[in-house]
Amino acid sequence: MxxxxxxACETHIYRALDEVTAKTAAFPVMETINNDEELSTPCDYCQQxxxxxxxxxxSPTIS
Incomplete structure (x- = not known):
């Protein structure tokens, strides 16, 4: 598979959930990015x- x-940022989380569900036809997994990575990781839909x-x-790398 x-x-x-x-x-995704707080504003675009529902869009990300919808897109992953539509592309995979499976329930998505939503994980929170840890504080160290959050500062340098931009949203895929905006620059926040x-x-x-x-x-x-x-994901084994996101905690």
């Missing part, structure tokens, strides 16, 4: 700091 991952990672698979 293809791994689909989107990074991403707070969440939405994927169709559990």
């Amino acid at each position: 293809e791994n689909v991952t989107k990074k 700091a991403a707070i969440y990672v939405v994927s169709n698979m559990q």
Whole structure:
């Protein structure tokens, strides 16, 4: 199965959830980005700091 991952800020979290669900036809996994990564990780839809990672698979690197 293809791994689909989107990074999203608070404003775009629902869009990321919808896109991952539409592309994979599976329930998405939503994880919070830890504080160290949050400052340097931009949202995929704007330039704000991403707070969440939405994927169709559990990520071992995000805590």
